[in-house]
Amino acid sequence: MSDPGAALFESLHLFAIDHFLTADECALLRELMRAAPAGGATVARGSTGEYRLDEAFRRTRRVEVGIEAEREFVTRLESIRDAAAEHFGVKLSETERPQFLMYREGDFFMRHADRDRAGTNRRAVSIIVFLNHDYTGGELKFFGEDAAIAVQPDEGQLIAFRSDTPHEVTSVTSGERFTVVSWFF
Numbered sequence: 602m603s604d605p606g607a608a609l610f611e612s613l614h615l616f617a618i619d620h621f622l623t624a625d626e627c628a629l630l631r632e633l634m635r636a637a638p639a640g641g642a643t644v645a646r647g648s649t650g651e652y653r654l655d656e657a658f659r660r661t662r663r664v665e666v667g668i669e670a671e672r673e674f675v676t677r678l679e680s681i682r683d684a685a686a687e688h689f690g691v692k693l694s695e696t697e698r699p700q701f702l703m704y705r706e707g708d709f710f711m712r713h714a715d716r717d718r719a720g721t722n723r724r725a726v727s728i729i730v731f732l733n734h735d736y737t738g739g740e741l742k743f744f745g746e747d748a749a750i751a752v753q754p755d756e757g758q759l760i761a762f763r764s765d766t767p768h769e770v771t772s773v774t775s776g777e778r779f780t781v782v783s784w785f786f
């Protein structure tokens with residue numbers, strides 16, 4: 602009998618880059634994020650794609666690191682966009698503004714997909730860059746029809762996946778989880 606978890610992992614066809622950011626780059630971003638203004642991260646709800654705060658569905662802090670840090674990060678992402686396009690067999694021409702996210706104890710993001718069924722966004726590939734791993738909980742969990750797989754990436758690692766892939770971030774049980782997310786379309 603085949604392992605449904607192994608089949609799901611293979612079907613996800615993840616794109617990963619170890620050490621996309623160095624430990625020093627991750628530490629600098631975490632320091633910047635701790636010092637920058639932050640507010641509750643919003644989610645798109647309903648068929649209109651309107652974004653609003655819904656802490657029963659997503660509880661995390663979106664940090665405003667400033668336009669310069671955002672631009673530098675987008676430039677870094679664009680350096681791998683062609684490789685991601687080739688990996689997923691899609692044409693990618695744009696990068697969405699990144700979100701710098703800080704999950705504190707108890708924070709989570711329930712099961713969702715980054716590309717909605719109504720087509721209100723054009724996201725094709727979702728990207729998560731992990732800035733630390735010294736926390737517990739906060740697993741990135743992917744779902745298939747019959748299985749789920751949790752991933753605990755390393756500091757500085759980039760993981761990309763198709764934006765229609767159902768996933769969640771489990772509740773952080775201790776420490777703080779720092780990530781940057783963006784999308785190619």
